[in-house]
Amino acid sequence: MDETIYPAANLHSFLFSNPFHHKSLDTDRYGSSPPLPKIPDSRVFCVDPHAKxxxxxxxxxxxxxxxxxxxxxxxxxPEYHSNFGSGSSAGPVVLVQLPNSAAYPLILLGFIAAGWVVSTSNPANTSFELAHFIELCEPKVIITQPGDLGEKTVQEACRVANSDAEILLADVNQDWEQTLLLSEKSNSERSWTSLLSDKEFNVPSMTVAEANSRVAMILWTSGTTGKSKGAMLTHRAIVSGVVMLRIGNPAYLSHEGLSIGATIVIQRRFDLKDYLSIVARYGITFLHVVPPVVVAISSTDLVEKPEYSLSSVLGIASAGAPLPPELVKRVRDLTGAVTKSVYGMTESGPITSFKGNTWDEIQGNSGLPIYPVEISIVPLGGLNAHNSNTSGEIVLRSPAVMLGYLKNQKATEETLRSGGLHTGDHGYLDEKGYLRITGRLKELIKYKGFQVSPTELEAVISEIPEIKDVTVSSIYSEAQATELPMAYVIPRTSDLIRIVASQARPQSEARAHSRMSFAPNDLETLAEQIKQMVENRCIYYKRLRGGVMFVCELPKSPNGKVVRSALKDLNGVFIDCYADRKVKL
Incomplete structure (x- = not known):
């Protein structure tokens, strides 16, 4: 694998070096474009419409x-240590728990330049989930927003995790004027801006060995099973991912956008009307979305109005789950833009490009592997790669692959083995080399691009005394183009078991006769208890939007493991926990 085009440098230094202005990174032999013009300091990188x-x-x-x-x-x-495992070298950790804002990239890049490790957390995470992150990464500093969703949640998480991390605040809702300094030094020692110096830091250079082992970011992922794991990404891995995307096709995500001079307009939380308004107002040319957003765009009449027009859009990239071809066609007919599916993982960085402009090239596939990613299709339980058009597990090699999972050698060895990263995804390479995803070997659920671990939900639900056994799987919603988490539950008491046995129906029929309200019925009361437990303990995207199916038994193999493929054949009583409320994207 040719790594000569991947510089050994602090990520901050690389991104601000105008890397693709230099001929040494042009790499024409790999199919990239000519060197880019030097990015002027006056070019706008980030726009936050909400904070102006x-x-x-x-x-x-x-x-x-x-x-x-x-x-x-x-x-x-910073003092560096090897306590995180996997041959890593890590400095102090800052945990950033903020919504999208203009302050976010500034905070992230400032700590990375200082030699710290940046870990990020969804601001909607509960205190229980956040405590798990804190216990693992042991942050010295946590930056969050004021209020219940930020500071109060972090304080409770620190109490649970017995952490004495210093908490700094960032008021992302402040109505800054563009003429004011975004980062005026605050008099409050609790504000992140209190860290600003009058001087600029001189970022030290890195050796190849340092760039390969020095952790820049810890990103949280469900991996294949269980609670979230911290994927450790080194400076070299992230730099490699940026260069690979430049070689494969321009992309406009945060790091990549900064390296090529793109302007990124952010949204705090998805709202279709607001999203379309931003696209029209700023003349957005490229959209990064997940399949449910494509569904929303293709199903609204708003785009026919000038203030919500998508006429400026030249391309759309969808990731997180396969995209049905008929959905791609609907969006193309509506906007004229082609939506291309791309494939990547938190653990690996980018894997495929969205090359191809004809219908035959993009239909039903996730693109070509980006140079120098090597993809092998491995038979289940085997070591030999399959030929083209034969399905198996997708295994890859790439310079952008993570170093390992934070303090989790077992999970690291299960994922990084036999010289490659075992993705847990099932697919094949066709005769033209395009990657086609056919399923998932791992038990992970994908809800609107977010990862949901069934075993994590099972552990939470199992804490309810009235439940004897539970397994979590998913159903697919055609209307939303996503999987919905669903629980199969065996009640503990014989009275409830008798109710289930007397009212059980085949699953499709049970759904059609779903109980829509929480009347004083023991099963409905238990379903409400399950719903509340999950809502209190887990982030919003892990909720049981697929419902609860009460059953008398679960299909299990001789070794006691649930046979998930047989769940769809169960008879039971189905309760839709969210029948009375409109669930937003």
Missing amino acids: VSLTFGRLRSESLRLAQGIHERFGK
Whole structure:
């Protein structure tokens, strides 16, 4: 694998070096475009319509270096250790729990420049989920927003995790004027801006060995099973991913967008009307979405109005789950833009490109592997790669692959073995080399691009004393183009078992006769208890939107493992937990 085109550098230094302005990174032999013009400091990188703030490249570089200098002044020079395992070298950790905002990239890049490890958390995570992250990554600093969803949740998580991390606040809802300094130093020692120095930090260079082992980010993923795991990504891995996307096709996500001079317009949380308004107002040319957003776009009449027009859009990339071809066609007919499916993982960075512009090239596949990603299709339980058009597990090699899972050698060895990363996804390479995803070997559920671990939900639901056994699977919603988490539950008491046995129907029929309200019925009361337990303990996208199916028994193999493929054949009593409320994207 040719790694000469992947520089050994701190991620911050690489991103602000105008990397693709240099001929050494042009790599024509790999099919990339000519060198890009130098990015001017005045180019706008990030626009936050909600806070009325825009951030230029020059400003982002300068302010992030001021932040890095202030971090050194407050906390001293970082000390590196190998306690995270997998041959890693890690400095202090900052856990960032914020919604999308213009302050986010500044904070992230400032700590990375300072030599810290940045870990990120969805701001909707519960205190229980956040406590798990804190216990694993042991942050020295946590940055969050004021209020119940931020500071209060973090304080409770720190109490549960017995952490003394310093909590700093970022008010992302502040109505900043564009003429004001986004990062004026705050008088409050509790504000993240109190870290800003009057001087800019000089980021030290890295050796190849340091870039290969020095952890830049810890990103949380469900992996294949169980609670969330921390995927450790080194500076070299992230830099490699940026270069690979430039070679494969331009992409406009955060790091990649910064390296090529793209302007990124952010949205705090998806709302279709607001989203379309932003696209029309700013003349957005490229959209990164998940399949449910494609469904929403294809099903609304709003796009016919000028204020919600998609006429500026030239391309759409969809990730997180396969996209049905008929949905791609509907969006193309509506907007003229082709929606291309791409494939990647938290653990691996980018895997495929969205090359191809004809219908035959893109229909039903996830693109070609980006150079130098190597994909093998391995028979289940075997070591020899299959030929084209033969299905098996997708195994890959790439310079952007994670170093390993944080403090989890067992999971690391299960995923990184035989010289490759075992994705747990099932698919094949066709005769033209295009990757086609056919299913998943792992038990992971994908809800609107988010990962949901069945075993995590099972552990939460099992804490309810009235439940004897539970397994969590999913059903697929054609209307939403996503999987919906669903629980199969055996009640503990004989009285409830008798109710289930007397009212059980085949699953399709049971759904058609779903109980829609929570009347004073023991099963409905238990379903409500399950719903509330999951809502209290888990982030919103893990909710049981697929419902609860009460059954008398679960299909199990001789070794006691649930046979998930047989769940669809169960008879039972189905209760739709969210029948009376409209669930938003």
